[in-house]
Amino acid sequence: MTDRVNDPVPDEAPKLKEYDGEGITVTFEPRRCLHAAECVRGLPAVFDLQKRPWVQPGEAAPSEVAEVVRRCPSGALRYHLADGAAEPPDDPTTVRRMPDGRLLLRGDLRVRTGSGERHEVRAVLCGCGASGNQPYCDHSGPCAGGDFDRAENR
Numbered sequence: 001m002t003d004r005v006n007d008p009v010p011d012e013a014p015k016l017k018e019y020d021g022e023g024i025t026v027t028f029e030p031r032r033c034l035h036a037a038e039c040v041r042g043l044p045a046v047f048d049l050q051k052r053p054w055v056q057p058g059e060a061a062p063s064e065v066a067e068v069v070r071r072c073p074s075g076a077l078r079y080h081l082a083d084g085a086a087e088p089p090d091d092p093t094t095v096r097r098m099p100d101g102r103l104l105l106r107g108d109l110r111v112r113t114g115s116g117e118r119h120e121v122r123a124v125l126c127g128c129g130a131s132g133n134q135p136y137c138d139h140s141g142p143c144a145g146g147d148f149d150r151a152e153n154r
């Protein structure tokens with residue numbers, strides 16, 4: 001018999017928004033965004049909260065957009081290129097625990113969620129149990145207002 005005690009409760013499939021540019025499509029999962037602002041700092045012409053839609057992939061070269069998307073620690077932002085290339089995972093995979101309990105992961109990840117297993121390349125997992133979007137952190141717990149160490153998250 002399989003032990004499924006630690007499996008999350010079935011949940012809705014994640015809701016992704018898609019933004020098409022020439023040669024690249026960026027996806028955004030709002031519930032995963034932890035407002036690290038790497039995106040708006042990195043390419044303000046592409047990630048502009050004053051515009052609708054707020055992601056304008058056509059405002060920079062696909063390689064530049066991809067490089068900034070890879071800085072998003074939470075994995076809320078992802079991309080795929082028009083030639084079918086997906087984002088390459090970091091190798092080796094790294095895991096770092098923040099003082100507030102969050103776990104920052106980068107690499108070839110399989111994350112077990114309430115809506116099934118997801119293939120990820122970046123994720124911030126909840127370490128306190130308070131998140132309403134388990135297993136991901138949603139800033140509900142003591143992590144609220146916490147920042148990321150930018151240099152270590154690239």
Ligand code: SF4
Nearest residue numbers: 033034036037039072
């Ligand atoms: S870098 Fe990612 S987590 Fe940070 S604000 Fe942008 S989308 Fe949100």
Ligand code: FES
Nearest residue numbers: 126127137141143
């Ligand atoms: S660590 Fe952020 S909500 Fe739990």
